[in-house]
Amino acid sequence: MLGLSVMRRLLISGGMRGLRLQQLLSEETLRHLQTSPHNTRHISVISTVSLWPFSSQPRDFSQPNSSWSxxxxxxxxxxxxxxxxxxxxxxxxxxxxxxxxxxxxxxxxxxxxxxxxxxxxxxxxxxxxxxxxxxxxxxxxxxxxxxxxxxxxxxxxxxxxxxxxxxxxxxxxxxxxxxxxxxxxxxxxxxxxxxxxxxxxxxxxxxxxxxxxxxxxxxxxxxxxxxxxxxxxxxxxxxxxxxxxxxxxxxxxxxxxxxx
CATH class of the missing domain: 3.10.129.10 (Hotdog Thioesterase)
Structure with a gap:
């Protein structure tokens, strides 16, 4: 189970941008975080941050271009x-x-x-x-x-x-x-x-x-x-x-x- 301290480190390092919070945490962990008033602010921050540095729509390099004979x-x-x-x-x-x-x-x-x-x-x-x-x-x-x-x-x-x-x-x-x-x-x-x-x-x-x-x-x-x-x-x-x-x-x- 990922604790808030772990999530903070992930956010700071930028090592997992692009993944949704629901993909990282179990249902039990999500319920715990969502029902705790102390954690509401953290969930808001985490859920609005991009957690994966790479584009979700990578470029296709096999498309025809001007160099093709x-x-x-x-x-x-x-x-x-x-x-x-x-x-x-x-x-x-x-x-x-x-x-x-x-x-x-x-x-x-x-x-x-x-x-x-x-x-x-x-x-x-x-x-x-x-x-x-x-x-x-x-x-x-x-x-x-x-x-x-x-x-x-x-x-x-x-x-x-x-x-x-x-x-x-x-x-x-x-x-x-x-x-x-x-x-x-x-x-x-x-x-x-x-x-x-x-x-x-x-x-x-x-x-x-x-x-x-x-x-x-x-x-x-x-x-x-x-x-x-x-x-x-x-x-x-x-x-x-x-x-x-x-x-x-x-x-x-x-x-x-x-x-x-």
């Missing part, structure tokens, strides 16, 4: 059309694909992740979104097909990802493979962490090119989720990279540094 727009529009909702026999029917907003975390779209996402939604962006300049690094959008247990990422590599002259750095490609395969694993299995990532580079990827990162579920064994991945040109005629990945389901405590 015509090819990026074309492929995006193609997959986005598959996400459209149709009305059939008076009932709303969703397409087989779903675009995943590129917020700080996509965990709320994972199995059982909606409650966890409220705790870890943060102002800081994912590693791939840390550069504010549009088009300089990782421009991408992920579409997932839950029925087929696979996803496709449309990826455009920016100028800061150069490795060999004129080509994308292998580490940047590995980052995107880890991001996309991890997104699919998390979507299907809930919170996961990368346990193993094997990559075979088949052809160098030209800097600034647009590619497709195809990921699919191989199998799930207990806490282990196995994903296959390949990176191709948008017409799928050229193979750049092949990969296999293993993700292990984790408890919520691991995300907050708990060893229990």
């Amino acid at each position: 015509p090819e990026m727009h074309k492929v995006y529009d193609n997959y986005n059309a598959l996400c459209d909702t149709d009305i059939e026999n008076g009932e709303e029917k969703r397409g087989p694909w779903r675009k995943l907003p590129s917020y700080n975390r996509s965990i709320k779209y994972a199995t059982g992740g909606i409650h966890l996402s409220k705790l870890i939604q943060a102002k800081a962006r994912l590693f791939t979104r840390n550069v504010k300049e549009q088009g300089a690094t990782f421009e991408y959008v992920v579409f997932v097909n839950k029925e087929e247990k696979r996803c496709v990422c449309v990826f455009q590599a920016g100028r800061l990802l150069e490795g060999a002259p004129g080509h994308v750095h292998g580490g940047a490609i590995a980052t995107m493979i880890d991001t996309v395969t991890g997104t699919l694993a998390g979507f299907l299995s809930g919170p996961v962490m990368t346990a193993n990532l094997n990559i075979d580079y088949r052809n160098p990827m030209p800097l600034g090119s647009v590619v497709l990162i195809h990921s699919a579920l191989d199998r799930i064994e207990g806490r282990k989720t196995y994903i296959t991945c390949k990176v191709t040109s948008t017409d799928e005629s050229k193979l750049y990279t092949e990969s296999t990945a293993l993700f292990v389901s984790i408890s919520v405590g691991h995300l907050f540094g708990s060893r229990n």
Whole structure:
């Protein structure tokens, strides 16, 4: 049970702004505070203060922007059309694909992740979104097909990802493979962490090119989720990279540094 002294410290530190008082306290504690004349003033103060420093409506970084090439727009529009909702026999029917907003975390779209996402939604962006300049690094959008247990990422590599002259750095490609395969694993299995990532580079990827990162579920064994991945040109005629990945389901405590 949170006492008033604890609540005061939370308010002073600003460490939990944005959560409603009812989300922090049990019903018993709320009744105790509300029925005590001494606590009325404190409740008024606490209930009117924002308890979470982060925006409740984070920006979606996977929306089209001026840095996207015509090819990026074309492929995006193609997959986005598959996400459209149709009305059939008076009932709303969703397409087989779903675009995943590129917020700080996509965990709320994972199995059982909606409650966890409220705790870890943060102002800081994912590693791939840390550069504010549009088009300089990782421009991408992920579409997932839950029925087929696979996803496709449309990826455009920016100028800061150069490795060999004129080509994308292998580490940047590995980052995107880890991001996309991890997104699919998390979507299907809930919170996961990368346990193993094997990559075979088949052809160098030209800097600034647009590619497709195809990921699919191989199998799930207990806490282990196995994903296959390949990176191709948008017409799928050229193979750049092949990969296999293993993700292990984790408890919520691991995300907050708990060893229990």
